[in-house]
Amino acid sequence: MAKLLNGKNIAKSYRETLKQQVSELKEKGVTPNLTVVLVGEDGASKSYVNAKHKACQSIGMDSVIKHFDADITEEALLKEIKALNEDTGVHGILVQVPLPSHIDEHLVLETIDPSKDVDGFHPENIGKMHLGIDTFAPCTPLGIMHLIKETGIDIAGKNALVIGRSHIVGQPVAQLLLNESATVMIAHSKTQNLESLLGQADIVVSAVGQPGLVSGEHLKDGVIAIDVGNTVVDGKLVGDFDFDSVSNKASYITPVPGGVGPMTITYVLNNTVRACREQI
């Protein structure tokens, strides 16, 4: 029976460390500031932004939400971001996606100063991560690596299967695992032999959003199982795992909710504290 990788508790404990770092920065006269850019009235986006805002406050950081109407022009939005780049009181900038369709999302993300890009979405930061240079990496993958390391496993040489190839989770977590010398397998919607790949994995990270995609019967005994799935079924949040059967095979498993989710916001805080430290 798998041990639970309790993201809520692990995040809570790591936030204490970050809170301490914020205190030390405050003693030097600087309060880390995260400024989140929100465009429009999307309910999910608003609730993510509010969760980040509260998390910042909980560890003593400054958090500012810049809320713009959905009809803001691309030009005006880029001008706002450039102003934030110039503002020495702002250490981290985060643009909540998705953006309205009249705005080029890539262009907006590329306009953020890479040294303030706490989401790790700027091409320069992505490139550096792929070169193995220590830089801002996306927050969910960083949170996943933290959870995997909590198990004490030596990642080098282990077979790691990542299911899903998004730019926010799948691809960067595959890269972080490769940087730690895992043998990496990347599966996605076109993959034809998922069951066989599952049977070879020492670590499986599923980031698809398809409930029941991974069930225990295909897994190796002792696998470390990280569920990044996030689907609402009958009003309940569920992941990609058939939880009971995966639990029977895995050595460690993340629950949904309370697994990867709390780690993501924690790494927004982590990256902002880091940005602040590097800027002063």
Place this chain on the structure above:
Amino acid sequence: MAKLLNGKNIAKSYRETLKQQVSELKEKGVTPNLTVVLVGEDGASKSYVNAKHKACQSIGMDSVIKHFDADITEEALLKEIKALNEDTGVHGILVQVPLPSHIDEHLVLETIDPSKDVDGFHPENIGKMHLGIDTFAPCTPLGIMHLIKETGIDIAGKNALVIGRSHIVGQPVAQLLLNESATVMIAHSKTQNLESLLGQADIVVSAVGQPGLVSGEHLKDGVIAIDVGNTVVDGKLVGDFDFDSVSNKASYITPVPGGVGPMTITYVLNNTVRACREQI
């Protein structure tokens, strides 16, 4: 018995296409210019640079070699590169690596204007490639993709095994294969189950430099086998494949020499022509 993927012939034919594109640019009054920066007297570097120079000339492009003494300071070298960035007569810039140890290679590569980075080594271009944005990708991986496509295979959903995780070959070719929807497996020196991975591959790309690393007995029938190995043994250039046994299993195989090698330089030309087209 495998068909030979004859890189020499395929490169020759593709260079005719490029030659035509150069003619068209010349008719518009612009000759694509590749400027190669060479530091010091390393024999292998000099011979690579000369090969690129000759290849440029063979399709009517301008090629300039900027040769600096091994003791040039980092500051002076960066100044030279910035001057090339500003020079509208230079369309592609290529810094031959390795550089002397007193020069920070990453810093030099990051100083090249991304729009002139025909090697595809700038973090911004690496990042864009990972985002699936069409940009300059490294030349050997582009040449490998060209060879694979020559076979007519539909890459989507195929199992592609990349052995080696360098930033110049292994990692970018894995990404290009993923961008074409292959299921990608990346093996390297820490991998413990190479034989089992070989047995699953529909496409295998080996970029290690270890003669005999891949032998036919572990391979699936019909595999497409790309050998990027490049080792001199008893005065002869050999790849990573045990050529005879791999030939017996593969549907297509690249020879060494005359497989991937000629494609690499061809894609230096390709990227420079592209840079020129995008700059005018």
